[in-house]
Amino acid sequence: MSKRRQYNNLSAQIFLVHAFQYLLTIQFTKGCLIVDVKFQNVSLAYDNVNNILNNISFTIPEGQLTCLLGPSGCGKSTTLNLISGLLSPTGGQIFFGDQNVTKKDALARKVGMVFQNYALYPHMSVLDNICFPMKMAKVKKADRLKRGRELAALVHVETELSKKPSELSGGQQQRVAIARALAKSPSILLLDEPLSNLDARLRVEMREEIRRIQKETGVTTVFVTHDQEEAIHIADQIMVLNEGKIQQFTTPNRLYDQPDNLFVAKFIGSPIINTIPFANVRDDFKTVVPTSVLSDGTTVAIRAESIVPATDPHDHLTMLPLTGTQVQSNRFGRETSLSLNYGGHTIIADGFREQDLGRNGKSLQFALRPQGVFVFNQSGNRIWPETVATNVSPLKPTEVIHA
């Protein structure tokens, strides 16, 4: 009997949780169509000379959080502004779902946008800020105030409704900006470096918040950042851009585990991946890479955590223990950082425990783990290890794995 009741209780709870999630989804996606974003051969040139974006094509999958990542000037903000309609492409087509929006302006595209400096209306209260897009859309006052309060609750600023933006902390301003962007039930939510004005601790907190809000609302979200760590933590998939070209577009883990080219390998991961001219260490790799790689490889890149003591019980690449000279070692709390001279270059290893370290200036034997070692050719493309190409298109939503 009691077991039965417990069972009922449990199933009731499960039902309630599901119902709640369902309601949330209904609530915040009400009237908004969840769409994907397609770029077909889009180019943008200023003054017809400088190509900011050069003939790029991609599809941002619906209902997911996608990061545009790259160094400043790589074209990521430009891409975002092209999606929003604040900029028009000089060539190519843009689709939201099946709809060609290339010629439509920002308003007609129904996108919500959060700017780096939040762009809250300074003379309006928090509630008025959130309700402004609905006021513009001529939503009835009672309805918009009700929805404004719901959105404020979603982003946890319900206690600040009558304050002016200047009275809020950076994180709260950010939340209000997100609520305002969601107020018009956007088909796509765009965030332009939204965390860069926040301090480090708040940044981590807000990135989890943005992820939570995105999952609760299910709105297709595009997030621009130059911070690879931020991108890896928040995104379902990441598009790495450089010099107006897509370098790689895939899930964060694939980006880290299988960089298509040297730029991506160097851009993703901290500390920055070690690179050594392949010619200096070619003999060491004879037993592990095919002859074509031996002849074509120009650079070998090794992640710091893939350099481990030769005595480490993990699997190693089938090569003789390598020998380097220990230059310096440091311990920072639970991390150690070891500088080794190998192949004429100083490389950083952080896979060593304190007891495995040698003495500075003395030689030290080490091994490489199979993951995190890549060989690139002259043009910077990865030629080893070979894997199924991932740069063609992003993964289907069902394949996406998030850490």
Add this chain to the structure above:
Amino acid sequence: MTKKRISQALLIIILTLGAITMLVPFIWMLSTALKTAPETVRVPPTWIPKHLQWQNFVTAWHAAPFLTYFINSLIVTTVTTIGQLFTTILAAFAFSRLNFYGKNFLFALFLSTMMVPGEMLIIPNFVTLSKFSLINTFGALIIPWLASFFAVFTLRQTFNAIPNELYYAAKLDGSSDWHFLWTMMVPLSKSAITAIGILEVIGSWNSFMWPLIVTNTAKVRTLPVGLNAFTSDAGTQFQLLMAASTFVILPMIIVYLCLQKYIIAGISKSGLKG
């Protein structure tokens, strides 16, 4: 420490001298307004009159139709100020946010008009207005002052300081340029707009030369022109002129004292003096 004190003292002395220089004319005006006619020209001059002649104010008020002048001044000042603010806000928005053909050229052209001395405009403006048969009407007093490039320039600087993101955000939220201007730009530039307004109120209220030239009957004359009543071929009745001056400038002093923080904010923001 002492060095700081010396420079502090110097600063106070200089500021005091400046303040005295500014105040003396006002004090002289008040003191003269309370003198008898012979006392106004006595050498050496007296600062405090022996017997205060309060009836000077009553005599002066009745010497000319000052009530009509007062109402006229009020009408002209109100209409020019509101009109000028309206054109200024629209022009400043265009120069600050809109992109149109010849924008920079037009701006440079307008800027160059600030180098033309006001006196040079009197004759062309007079000729134009007389062709439209507007001489001796309120039109002549109001129309030439409905636009001021100084005001446009000042407000454009303020508008430029408003971040572009705000404009984009409002556009994405469905706000038109017109709506953005009146619900965002104008409320956010309140202090600059108030400063421009006050400067125009003071300028319009005190304007003497132009109303004197384009009006010739009491029906449309304004207060400063009315002060002319005390000057004739036989000389000037200084005590009455000063008494009348006192009540003519009194409204402006009140306006200034109430709103001075806006004037100073507006001037220091634009980096220009009025």
